[in-house]
Amino acid sequence: SSLSQLTPNSVDLIILTVKSYHLSSILTNHNLIHYLTPSGTILSLLNGLSPLHLLQSHFNSSNIHILAGVSRVYAEPHPIHNNTVTITNQIHSIQLGPLHKNSTQSALQTAELLNHMDGVSVTYTDDVWNCVWRKIITVVPMGIVGAVTRCSLDIVMRDARELFIDCIQELVYVANNQQDNKVELNQNELVQQVVSIADNATINSTVSLQRDIEAGNISELDAQLGAVIRIAHKYNINAPVLYTIYRALLPEQLAAQ
Secondary structure (H helix, E strand, C coil), X not given: CCHHHCCCCCEEEEEECXXXXXXXXXXXXXXXXXXXXXXXXXXXXXXXXXXXXXXXXXXXXXXXXXXXXXXXCXXXXXXXXXXXXXXXCCCXXXXXXXXXXXXHHHHHHHHXXXXXXXXXXXXECCCHHHHHHHHHHHHHHHHHHHHHHCCCHHHHHHHCHHHHHHHHHHHHHHHHHCCCCCCCCXXXXXXXXXXXXXXXXXXXXXXXXXXXXXXXXXXXXXXXXXXXXXXXXXXXXXXXXXXXXXXXXXHHHHHHC
């Protein structure tokens, strides 16, 4: 209803903050180009690879600038109030950058604009795919190992630590060997970094991917892991642990759709 009140070609920037599985219906039901100025900008803060691929495909023939944003805000459901989350990390940041070099100026301007927001640090990066993959490698193991074991993160790190590390290593391997958007990531560095984050998680901590799957709801499994599996298949990259976990979790997700 709010979109219908906008004047056509009057919006410079649209920021997408929905769940990844809602993006397709948004693009189908709302002609975003209708509201954007001829060289307007869309900033995606959605999780996973699928939303970025979908946006690139959908706006491929337009002059719209597509930016990827990687947010680092950790939240958990409030223990008492429904539909409320509690921010659990002290530093709230967004890194954003262009998916194509011709959108560099738009990305710089957007970062400068958003950096005036209170409580959030917004920075520009010219290697946004590196940031995207790093976030995937950080959050996906927490979600999928937690979901497949039905354990909180502290229990995962105590009893399924090797499985957790296997997932990190395979994600790095896929990232470094895929050809869509080349990145060079240090496996040892990322294993240490992600394991440290998981080791310091609060007791009974879970991430939204796991919570959604356990509740029988649709989740971001496809955007976060399914997209990685498809890339691995495309380039014949071996990722047996990721593939097995994906196949184990997929029936629940198909039932939830």
